[in-house]
Amino acid sequence: MKGLLIVDVQIDFCPDGALAVPEGDAVVPVINRLIAECTVIVASKDWHPRHTVHFQKWPVHCVQGTNGAEFHPGLRSDKIQQVFLKGTGNADDGYSAFEATNVNLEAYLRSRGVTELYIAGLATDYCVRASALDAASKGFATHVVTDAIAAVNVQATDGQKALEEMGRAGVHLIAARDMLERKS
Ligand code: VGL
Ligand code: ZN
16 A cells, blocks of 8 residues: 655745745645555644754754644645644654654554554655665665655755765655656
8 A cells, every 4th residue: 555654844844934944845736646646645734842852953843732843734635534743742853753752653553554654854864764664674665756756955965965875775766757657
């Protein structure tokens, strides 16, 4: 069974947001097309308390219950079957969707019969990277959709380095077009 994990496509990570990822909103139309191809569709949200050690590294973003923590308005969020909230503590970063604290992502995916996981969203070099490395280490056939992600790029090459690291860990890097062609 094919599962789609949409990572952190939230207002604060899109242009004009508190921690804007360059061209972060460009992933939205691509992800909306991927949604139509998958049976199991889940999403993570960065969901921080107002005070967290995470904000010593980053500008304040995705605070629980604020507008910036909402999904990008263009995302077909009505298709999302379960949302996973992460980074919810005040002493952790919670980069990986597998660290969600409201529902256990691994158990959920297994209960829904997901073996192949497709990952898209924001940001390539943090939460996409951490989620994909966790998915691969847990034994999911893990695919990152390379034109449905965008990097923060604190250093200009961070996104590229993250892709290389994911590739070395056995994550398959595929273009949306190739995924749309191999329909389930
Ligand atoms: C993220 C930096 C800080 C992400 C979250 O979603 O990739 N990046 N918090
Ligand atoms: Zn964060």
